[in-house]
Amino acid sequence: MTFAIFGLAVSPGIAIGRAHLISNATLEVAHYAVKERNVPAEIERFAEAISTVQTELEGVRREASASGAPAEMAAFVDIHSMILADPMLCEAPKQIIRDNRCNAEWALVQQMEQLVAEFDQMEDAYLRERRQDVVQVVERVLKALSGHHRKLGKREQRADEDLIVVAHDLSPADTIQFKSLKIGGFVTDLGGSTSHTAIVARSLAIPAVVGMHNARPLIRDDDLLIVDGSRGVLIVEPDAKVLEEYRLRREALDLERSKLKRLKSAKAITLDGEHISLQANIEVPRDVDQVKAVEADGVGLYRTEFLFMNRDTLPDEDEQFEAYRAVVKAMAGKPVTIRTLDIGADKTARALRGTERQSPNPALGLRAIRYCLAEPQLFLTQLRALLRAGHYGKLKILVPMLAHTHEIEQTLLLIEHAKEQLRQTRHKFDEDVDVGGMIEIPAAALALGPFLKRLRFLSIGTNDLIQYTLAIDRTDEAVAHLYDPLHPAVLRLVGGTIQAGLKADIPVAVCGEMAGDAQFTRLLIGMGLRQFSMHPSQILEVKQQVVMADAMALSTKVTRLLRGEEPDKLREQLERL
Numbered sequence: 340m341t342f343a344i345f346g347l348a349v350s351p352g353i354a355i356g357r358a359h360l361i362s363n364a365t366l367e368v369a370h371y372a373v374k375e376r377n378v379p380a381e382i383e384r385f386a387e388a389i390s391t392v393q394t395e396l397e398g399v400r401r402e403a404s405a406s407g408a409p410a411e412m413a414a415f416v417d418i419h420s421m422i423l424a425d426p427m428l429c430e431a432p433k434q435i436i437r438d439n440r441c442n443a444e445w446a447l448v449q450q451m452e453q454l455v456a457e458f459d460q461m462e463d464a465y466l467r468e469r470r471q472d473v474v475q476v477v478e479r480v481l482k483a484l485s486g487h488h489r490k491l492g493k494r495e496q497r498a499d500e501d502l503i504v505v506a507h508d509l510s511p512a513d514t515i516q517f518k519s520l521k522i523g524g525f526v527t528d529l530g531g532s533t534s535h536t537a538i539v540a541r542s543l544a545i546p547a548v549v550g551m552h553n554a555r556p557l558i559r560d561d562d563l564l565i566v567d568g569s570r571g572v573l574i575v576e577p578d579a580k581v582l583e584e585y586r587l588r589r590e591a592l593d594l595e596r597s598k599l600k601r602l603k604s605a606k607a608i609t610l611d612g613e614h615i616s617l618q619a620n621i622e623v624p625r626d627v628d629q630v631k632a633v634e635a636d637g638v639g640l641y642r643t644e645f646l647f648m649n650r651d652t653l654p655d656e657d658e659q660f661e662a663y664r665a666v667v668k669a670m671a672g673k674p675v676t677i678r679t680l681d682i683g684a685d686k687t688a689r690a691l692r693g694t695e696r697q698s699p700n701p702a703l704g705l706r707a708i709r710y711c712l713a714e715p716q717l718f719l720t721q722l723r724a725l726l727r728a729g730h731y732g733k734l735k736i737l738v739p740m741l742a743h744t745h746e747i748e749q750t751l752l753l754i755e756h757a758k759e760q761l762r763q764t765r766h767k768f769d770e771d772v773d774v775g776g777m778i779e780i781p782a783a784a785l786a787l788g789p790f791l792k793r794l795r796f797l798s799i800g801t802n803d804l805i806q807y808t809l810a811i812d813r814t815d816e817a818v819a820h821l822y823d824p825l826h827p828a829v830l831r832l833v834g835g836t837i838q839a840g841l842k843a844d845i846p847v848a849v850c851g852e853m854a855g856d857a858q859f860t861r862l863l864i865g866m867g868l869r870q871f872s873m874h875p876s877q878i879l880e881v882k883q884q885v886v887m888a889d890a891m892a893l894s895t896k897v898t899r900l901l902r903g904e905e906p907d908k909l910r911e912q913l914e915r916l
């Protein structure tokens with residue numbers, strides 16, 4: 340039966356393919372009693388799941404060796420095989436099934452919890468970290484018990500169809516892993532349009548719809564799906580006519596995209612000769628390939644927190660230095676703005692568990708610079724790595740979530756301290772590195788004095804600035820309709836910051852999602868903005884707007900428009916700009 344579900348359009352384009360359901364609560368298993376006479380069958384079901392996973396791991400091991408994957412990958416699979424073969428995991432649950440006459444899933448999770456508790460007590464850090472491996476192996480067995488033991492890799496091979504991930508929710512850490520898989524699109528029940536999950540989706544340039552409320556329970560594995568990431572619609576089991584219509588629309592979109600490619604080498608200059616710098620936002624060093632492919636003017640925002648995710652241990656100074664240097668060197672003299680760790684709220688890292696507090700209201704809690712100032716050793720490690728990488732090109736340090744003068748001062752002091760440490764260890768580094776701050780808290784935008792006095796550049800993070808100005812959680816689909824970049828209060832803060840920067844001769848950029856949305860390009864140019872940073876996939880569309888704009892005329896029109904107090908009219912007037 341064909342039906343459509345509506346959600347929030349977060350990453351444009353059309354994907355047509357088969358559903359792959361992702362369970363994000365695998366460990367919350369049902370508990371039910373098994374009749375005495377069915378106990379042997381339940382034990383047999385458990386043993387079969389173990390042997391399915393064993394075969395699966397052997398397959399992964401073979402593929403890893405054949406494809407020349409790094410040695411760590413093979414070692415990692417070996418550890419999982421050893422854990423699986425350990426009687427504590429493959430035998431003990433059988434006894435639990437026998438003693439309690441319960442289902443295999445529940446018995447396995449009981450045993451896992453006991454093992455994990457023992458790992459947590461271990462003195463040796465390496466062994467303690469193996470706890471996560473135990474959990475991952477148990478997740479694989481649970482999947483096998485529920486019959487979903489096919490791997491993503493197997494589905495990928497269907498040449499004619501995309502793989503569409505359907506999940507209740509995806510964390511930014513989950514989504515970043517899609518960068519190494521071939522995913523056609525995704526849909527989730529939860530999420531807002533500027534959540535980091537949505538931002539990562541846009542950077543992958545795959546169609547995505549979030550905030551669908553109840554899509555996941557209505558979709559089965561392998562259902563045929565159309566994801567319309569431009570209109571925020573998901574069509575389940577479309578009929579032949581609808582399918583044909585969407586195939587045609589997909590072709591038209593592809594054609595439009597390839598036309599835009601002609602703008603790649605064109606300069607981003609307005610009709611009246613104003614140069615606009617179009618830079619790129621990246622999450623991982625390999626995103627630089629995309630940045631170079633569209634000939635961006637630099638990296639305007641490198642979100643370093645993704646280097647800290649999906650791993651059990653923190654990246655040390657050398658690992659961070661290598662990652663930052665790789666980006667700086669690849670950009671060959673163009674500016675690279677690297678943001679210090681912005682962890683917290685929806686971005687979590689399991690390697691930081693223990694130092695990360697469970698905050699009652701994470702978006703207002705100990706995130707970003709607040710977290711770094713509370714963990715100076717962790718911060719100093721990153722600062723040393725950044726300063727060292729600065730020796731190899733034009734690196735700028737950007738500090739997120741600043742609001743108070745003392746936060747700016749403490750940060751600058753720590754940077755001086757990191758420099759002193761590097762002098763003592765005789766490392767080469769950039770003595771005169773530019774340090775800038777993000778304007779993403781209304782208090783910062785309203786009291787810019789200390790920012791303009793102590794910092795060398797500013798970058799407006801409109802995603803958080805809108806979240807905090809309008810008091811709406813950017814990850815919560817229930818209030819997504821209130822997320823409005825055109826609210827007069829937001830425009831006043833953005834416009835005021837740009838103008839204050841111009842007056843003080845301090846460069847101001849916008850690096851939030853507003854900068855990459857072509858419908859706002861003319862408005863921002865009219866406000867005086869000359870530096871935009873966005874995902875590489877959005878640069879050509881924005882450039883198209885730039886080359887058709889007259890900055891001087893826009894400035895007059897926008898000044899007039901912002902004087903008006905009627906937000907509803909503003910949207911209309913914006914279209915006529």
Ligand code: PEP
Pocket residue numbers: 538640642681779799800801802803804850851852
């Ligand atoms: C922002 O808040 O606009 C921003 C660019 O930072 P992030 O989206 O990573 O919070």
Ligand code: MG
Pocket residue numbers: 739779800802803
């Ligand atoms: Mg932010």
